[in-house]
Amino acid sequence: MPTRPKALGQQQRADRRRLADADRRAAKPWRSWYGLAVWQAIRERQLGLQPLCERHLKRGEIEPATIVNHVEPHRGDWDRFVAGPLESVCKACHDGEIQREERAAGRAAAEDRGVGRKFRA
Numbered sequence: 001m002p003t004r005p006k007a008l009g010q011q012q013r014a015d016r017r018r019l020a021d022a023d024r025r026a027a028k029p030w031r032s033w034y035g036l037a038v039w040q041a042i043r044e045r046q047l048g049l050q051p052l053c054e055r056h057l058k059r060g061e062i063e064p065a066t067i068v069n070h071v072e073p074h075r076g077d078w079d080r081f082v083a084g085p086l087e088s089v090c091k092a093c094h095d096g097e098i099q100r101e102e103r104a105a106g107r108a109a110a111e112d113r114g115v116g117r118k119f120r121a
């Protein structure tokens with residue numbers, strides 16, 4: 001019966017994915033804010049004001065922006081979420097250098113709180 005174990009494996013993977021998604025939503029409930037009409041309006045306004053990637057512009061390069069990034073992570077603070085400061089960026093800059101900056105900032109903040117020390121070599 002090769003189909004039954006395979007189907008079970010697929011079901012387990014799907015369940016694990018669903019649980020991981022639920023964990024992510026629980027850890028960062030503000031993710032749903034990005035679906036709100038108020039955010040769509042803020043995003044459209046920002047991309048209208050600055051349609052080019054600001055990270056690329058600093059390097060003297062022209063690249064259309066598709067993502068509105070919070071310059072300072074709002075961490076679930078509604079006022080900071082809606083008020084910014086914001087920057088227009090392309091997907092490459094957002095997924096690359098900005099994610100690296102935020103991971104580094106998150107590590108620094110965690111170390112300030114004493115979290116993660118046991119993982120250090």
Ligand SMILES: [Zn+2]
Pocket residue numbers: 053054055056063089090091092093094
């Ligand atoms: Zn860019």
